[in-house]
Amino acid sequence: MGERGPAPKVAPSYPEVCLHSLDDLEIIHSRPKVSFKVDDETRQAYRNIIIPFWTGKTLREKIFSSLSNEWKEAYSAGVFTEFQEQRAPGHTVAGKKLFQKGMLDYIDEIDKTISILKAKGDKDLQAKLFELSGMRIVAKAIIGFANRYADALGELAKTETNENRRLELLKMESICRRVPAHAPATFHEALQHYWFIHLGVITELNPWDSFNPGRFDQHLFPFYQNDIVSGTLTPEQAIELLQAFWVKFNNHPSPPKMGVTAQESNTYTDFALINLGGVKEDGSDVVNELSYIILDVIEEMRLLQPSSMAQVSKKNPDRFVKRAVRITKTGFGQPSFFNTDAIVQQLLSQGKSLTDARNGGASGCVETGAFGTEAYFLTGYFNLNKVLEITLNNGIDPITGKRIGLETANPENFTSFEKLYDAFERQLNYFIDIKIDGNLIVEREWAQNMPVPFLSLQIDDCIGNATDYNAGGARYNTSYIQGVGLGSITDNLTAIRKHVYEDCNLSIKELLSALKSNFDGYDDLRYKVIYETPKWGNNDDYADRHAVMVFNSFYKAVNGRPSYRGGVFRINMLPTTSHVYFGSKISAMPDGRKAFEPLSEGISPVQGSDKNGPSAVILSASKIDHIKTGGTLLNQKFSPSFFSTDESLDKLVMLIRSYFKLDGHHIQFNGVSAHTLRNAQKHPEKYRDLIVRVAGYSDYFNDLGEALQNEIIRRTEHEIV
Amino acid sequence: MEKGIVFDIRHFSVHDGPGIRTTVFLKGCPLRCAWCHNPESQNPLPEISTRINRLDGKEYRQTEIIGKQMTVSEVFHEIETHITFFDESGGGVTFSGGEPLMQPTFLEALLKKCMANGIPTAVDTCGYGSANVFEKILPYSNLLLFDIKLINPSQHHKYTGADNQQILKNLFWLDSMKASIIVRIPLIPQITDSTDNLLAIKGIVEQCQNVRHVDLLPYHHMAKDKYRRLNIPYSLSNLKPYKPERLKEIANLFSGIDKQVSIGG
Numbered sequence: 001m002g003e004r005g006p007a008p009k010v011a012p013s014y015p016e017v018c019l020h021s022l023d024d025l026e027i028i029h030s031r032p033k034v035s036f037k038v039d040d041e042t043r044q045a046y047r048n049i050i051i052p053f054w055t056g057k058t059l060r061e062k063i064f065s066s067l068s069n070e071w072k073e074a075y076s077a078g079v080f081t082e083f084q085e086q087r088a089p090g091h092t093v094a095g096k097k098l099f100q101k102g103m104l105d106y107i108d109e110i111d112k113t114i115s116i117l118k119a120k121g122d123k124d125l126q127a128k129l130f131e132l133s134g135m136r137i138v139a140k141a142i143i144g145f146a147n148r149y150a151d152a153l154g155e156l157a158k159t160e161t162n163e164n165r166r167l168e169l170l171k172m173e174s175i176c177r178r179v180p181a182h183a184p185a186t187f188h189e190a191l192q193h194y195w196f197i198h199l200g201v202i203t204e205l206n207p208w209d210s211f212n213p214g215r216f217d218q219h220l221f222p223f224y225q226n227d228i229v230s231g232t233l234t235p236e237q238a239i240e241l242l243q244a245f246w247v248k249f250n251n252h253p254s255p256p257k258m259g260v261t262a263q264e265s266n267t268y269t270d271f272a273l274i275n276l277g278g279v280k281e282d283g284s285d286v287v288n289e290l291s292y293i294i295l296d297v298i299e300e301m302r303l304l305q306p307s308s309m310a311q312v313s314k315k316n317p318d319r320f321v322k323r324a325v326r327i328t329k330t331g332f333g334q335p336s337f338f339n340t341d342a343i344v345q346q347l348l349s350q351g352k353s354l355t356d357a358r359n360g361g362a363s364g365c366v367e368t369g370a371f372g373t374e375a376y377f378l379t380g381y382f383n384l385n386k387v388l389e390i391t392l393n394n395g396i397d398p399i400t401g402k403r404i405g406l407e408t409a410n411p412e413n414f415t416s417f418e419k420l421y422d423a424f425e426r427q428l429n430y431f432i433d434i435k436i437d438g439n440l441i442v443e444r445e446w447a448q449n450m451p452v453p454f455l456s457l458q459i460d461d462c463i464g465n466a467t468d469y470n471a472g473g474a475r476y477n478t479s480y481i482q483g484v485g486l487g488s489i490t491d492n493l494t495a496i497r498k499h500v501y502e503d504c505n506l507s508i509k510e511l512l513s514a515l516k517s518n519f520d521g522y523d524d525l526r527y528k529v530i531y532e533t534p535k536w537g538n539n540d541d542y543a544d545r546h547a548v549m550v551f552n553s554f555y556k557a558v559n560g561r562p563s564y565r566g567g568v569f570r571i572n573m574l575p576t577t578s579h580v581y582f583g584s585k586i587s588a589m590p591d592g593r594k595a596f597e598p599l600s601e602g603i604s605p606v607q608g609s610d611k612n613g614p615s616a617v618i619l620s621a622s623k624i625d626h627i628k629t630g631g632t633l634l635n636q637k638f639s640p641s642f643f644s645t646d647e648s649l650d651k652l653v654m655l656i657r658s659y660f661k662l663d664g665h666h667i668q669f670n671g672v673s674a675h676t677l678r679n680a681q682k683h684p685e686k687y688r689d690l691i692v693r694v695a696g697y698s699d700y701f702n703d704l705g706e707a708l709q710n711e712i713i714r715r716t717e718h719e720i721v
Numbered sequence: 722m723e724k725g726i727v728f729d730i731r732h733f734s735v736h737d738g739p740g741i742r743t744t745v746f747l748k749g750c751p752l753r754c755a756w757c758h759n760p761e762s763q764n765p766l767p768e769i770s771t772r773i774n775r776l777d778g779k780e781y782r783q784t785e786i787i788g789k790q791m792t793v794s795e796v797f798h799e800i801e802t803h804i805t806f807f808d809e810s811g812g813g814v815t816f817s818g819g820e821p822l823m824q825p826t827f828l829e830a831l832l833k834k835c836m837a838n839g840i841p842t843a844v845d846t847c848g849y850g851s852a853n854v855f856e857k858i859l860p861y862s863n864l865l866l867f868d869i870k871l872i873n874p875s876q877h878h879k880y881t882g883a884d885n886q887q888i889l890k891n892l893f894w895l896d897s898m899k900a901s902i903i904v905r906i907p908l909i910p911q912i913t914d915s916t917d918n919l920l921a922i923k924g925i926v927e928q929c930q931n932v933r934h935v936d937l938l939p940y941h942h943m944a945k946d947k948y949r950r951l952n953i954p955y956s957l958s959n960l961k962p963y964k965p966e967r968l969k970e971i972a973n974l975f976s977g978i979d980k981q982v983s984i985g986g
Contacts, residue, residue: 527781531774539802613733615741615806645985651735654810658741661805684775703772705946 001149001172002195004203008251011036014206015054017450018086019061020258022046028256034268036256060085063445071438073404075260077397078585079387080435080481081380081578083208084442086261088452089470090207093214093275093363095372098197098458099190099223102182103139106457110136113466128466131473134453135463142200142454143181150176187223187233191245197458202270204454206255208378209364210270211455212306214371217276217291224290235293242297249306263581264381269305274298275361275371277320278311278340283358285315292323298335299327311361312660313340321653328652328669329643333635336668338362339660345627346665350570352476365574366602366631366666367480373460375474375565376630378482379439381578382432384550385485385599388492389586391420391427392512398587406430411508417501421493425553432481432557436569439479443564447471470565477567480630483554484575484582486547487600490536491591491609493546495529515588518595530592530685537605537689538612539619547603551624559628572631573624575601592685602633608686611700614638614655622662632665637689639712640671677701677713722792725827728762728819730799733806736985738843738864738903740812743803745796745831747816748788749823751849753882754870756909756960758944760953761787762819770951793830800840813841813863822850825857832861845905848888855891865902866936867892870913872921880912889925896929903934908971910940910960919974927978935975935982939963 005012013020020028025046029038063085064072074080083089110132117128153173160166171188178185179193194213201211213219227233254270276294278286298308310324324335338361346368347357356370363369369376387405390397395405408423447470456462456469467473499506506525514522534543554571561569575582583598591606593599600606603621610617614636621634642648652669659667672690680687680701690701701709726748734744749765750757757763761770767788774781800814807813814835821828821844828844835842843864869892870885871877877885895902904926908914926932941962948955968984975982 523777523779527774527776527779530776531781531783613731615733615803619802648735651741651810654741654806654812655733658806658809661809703946703950704943705949708943708946 001153001176001192002146002199002248003251004199009253011253011255012203012206013255014088015050015058017059017088017206018258019051019054019058020046020256021051024258028258034257034262034266036253059445059450062449063442066441066445067438068434070404070434073402074431074434075438077386077390077400077402077404078383078582079390079404079431080382081260081264081581082438082442083261083378083380084446086206086257086259087255088205088207088450089375089377089446090201090205090211090455091209091364091367091369091377092207092375092455092459092469092474093212093361093369093371094194094197094219094458095214095359095460096219097372097460098194098213099219100183102184102193103143103180103457104182106139106463107136109463110139113463117466122466131451131453131456131468132463132466134451135457138200138204138454139457142196145200146176146180146196150174184223187220187227187238188241190220190223191241195245195248198272200454201452201458202252204452205450207452207455208271209367210252210254210272211458212272212274212363214275214363215278215286215359215361216274217288217294218278218280218286221288221290238290239293239297242294243301246297246301246303246306250303252305260581263584264576264578266577266580269307271364272306273363273365274306274308275338275363276308276310276324276335277313277316278361279313279315279344279358281355281358283315285313285317286311287316287320291320295323295327295335308335309338309362310335311338311340311343312656314660316340318650318653318657321656322649325649325652325656325669326643329640329649329671333668333670336366336666337656337660338366338666339626339664342626342660342663342665343368345663346630349627350476350478350630356475362631362666365576366633367572367574368630368665369478370476372458373474374476374478375459375469375472375567376476376478376480377443378480378572379442379569380435381482381484381575381582382435382554383485383578383582383585383599384428384483384489384554385492385589386582386586387428387431388424388489389589391424392508392515395427398516399585411512414508417497420496420501421549428553429557432554435481436558436561439481439569440564443479447565472565472567477563477565478630479563479565479567479569480572481558481569482575482578483551483571483573484578484601485599486550486573486603486624487536487606487609488589488591488593489550490543490547491533491600491606492589493550494535494543495533495590495592497546498533498542499529511590515590518588519592526592529590533591535591535605535609535611536600537610537617537620539616544620544623547620548623555628570630572629573603574631574633575599602635604633604635605689608680608688608690610689613691615658618655618659618662618664618667622659622664626663626665629665634659634664634667635670636667637670637672637676639690643671674713677709681706681709722794723827723830724790724792725796725824725831726765726767726788727791727796728788730796732803734815737815737817737845738813738866740810741803741806742812742815742843743800743807744815744817744845745800747818747821747824747828750818750820750847751823751883752820752847754907755880755912755956756907756940758941758947759819760944760948760951760955764788765819765823768951772950793827793834796831797834797838800835801838804840807840811841813843815843815845815866817845817866820847820849822846822854822858825850825854829857829861832858836861836863848891849883850887850891852891852894855895859895859898859900863901865895865900866905867895867902867932868905868907869922869925870907872918872925876912876918880909892925892929896931899931902929902932903936904929904932905936905938908937908939908963908968909957910963914971916974919971923975923978926980932980935978935980937968937971937975937982937984939968939984 157169184190184193253268390405414420451468462473579599587595729746845866
């Protein structure tokens, strides 16, 4: 029960954060991808009321007017993005408290905190009292919101002639009167309770990654078990309620994004990532009956939202992992798989308590967080390859001709690979400094101008600290910078080392002129760097050492630096769709990639360059230390026929277990579509990884003749249906 | 250090024995099966072949040498990279070919080395080898993937170029030695898939107490292009792959047998 607008799939705008112009509204309305219809009434309201009122007052304008020129130059060149220029931080997940307390409990807690603060005479007393009274107002407001639904349900019941439906409506009415004022007591109440809170969080502002019930099977199981034992719920009813819950998520696309924000995250998905499995606070296995029921629901619903994942701890049973792998077969990349034991290590190494670490998980795409206790902001993607391009041009962005980086020296003067790498590292540090200086400003603006008292109620210890979520009120505060294009930068450095400094068959000057001409007239060189150069993802140390070098440089540049909110900066490695945007900002690169083409995504190899199968990819990916990150993303393609036997599914479970034993953070499997295979016929160099596996035999798709390829394409089309 | 000719090492093999395996392909085969899908494996010596790579519509010819001389420790080093996968999956290494027994001392040294390092071993064999070689490798082989193709001797000779007497003798000997065996039957339309032949194979398998598993490997024409690439004539180019209903029929012939029967590896 409950929507944030007058109908499903309606998305509000948030002019206090970012004011859309009439032109923006037209673009949002008419663009072919991720469009939203904007009606005349809305346009008129914008023209006559919203634009005149908010112009000059939005947070976005405040932020941009405070940022340095260096920041703006780097931002427009595509060196990095900024998450908080159009959307609120968010990036957090409900903890167990959410399912154990009601708004009235929070109000009690607020009142107690107020009396303690008053008695102690805190130095920021006034500000803290404001924050707490804000929290009190919104706690009451959500109770009012729920009661309005209860009233409407009561009205509907009066005129309902179908007796069953009438009883249903009355039951829903009584549930909406109880939650979220009180802690939920039944399975149905728990779902409704969460959903009202979800709506509160995504209505208050437009937080990234919407909001998320987190460890879903763990939180809901006690309610489920009680209801089943008391005979008030059947498994079938639980399934129906869960399905309705899934529909609710799917009704809420992410709010309209514009410009760079749209390009870096070009999707309707709002990244609520349901976590299943993992470990309990005491370290024991979470998996229960409900875990399997929820997997059934995911398989049956096959909706874009919410996304789903299975946390895999060494303590979780293989049958649970296998059940989740079976769903992957349907080809929509979900559920994805996360390594609980790595997540716990990551959180512990960041200084979280063991209990908070075990209550954690991954949210958004792959981001590690302590659920219910941490505000972990993603601050922006960072374009590692652009930094190399600028280094190769002595601080100049070759696309605009502007000098935006350090003058590290004419690259022709680098007499060794080490000298070139040293220049890259200095350039990297320079841009990270700019990014972090910018983030300090952005975080300050959010902290000072845009509180989120409702979200603050949900995340410990905002009430106790009497401090807003956006201002450092949470128990843990982390700011992430997301490195993008690890595969591409690895292959670029490998190509340079091999051809320029080791085989010496290419001068930097010649390489630069090939890049400048987008390899026009350099076909043979391009062939050599694509086909005759080691690549990331093949368990070949010649290439892989460069990934480790870049990873360590990036980590060193970012990790542990203080943030505005009293937390620290850390790294993770994920792209959403920014590898496409960042690629569109870079001309040709030494690995043979042509100008403006996408970069590699996550820590996955450059498209098609992993020729030794998934286990070699995993061995390469494990060479970076995932425990030092807050998440990495690894995608693996399989032809749908691979999932056809039970034995193959077992082997995928074993593959996941192997990667996780090596501390890998995340892996997801995508079925290769017929469309992909057709592309592979056209661009074989980008699909060298495609292996067709049949019993007792496997071969590279590219090595098959056209007739056979066509046959496989037809079969794939058939299987995917 | 013992050396041999290896023509490929493939990781994440999922059809050549239990778990996730690394398959080492040794070059050279005493048989010339009409349906062979690794024709590059037959000749025991390295061969030159041309691979055509395409980029932007342009073709680049890359000369490839099929078959590389490697030492035992070089091969072992490559196998060793995947120990984590073996441990997690109950997998290991499979020596295939060609016919691995064609390089008996190299194979024996490889098996010994793997076993000494706790890596489970399997040998994928056509069964055509001297008893003496089987005796040597058996102590170091955890599993044998043993091919049986045709029972009728003249048919066997016609389609593989060799007699099957020695093959069947080796199978019975291995069984008597309590070797762990998976029998693999390539299903080739109109050649090996006659009811007579399959029932004859069934009869033989039933006599072998240590065969735990029978794999039926249906013909597919994936290797057609390999023949073209290698410039070897392919006599079966007109065969059509099986329909699932026919495979079910064939599997039914094996019903009642005291072994696990599966289609595919």
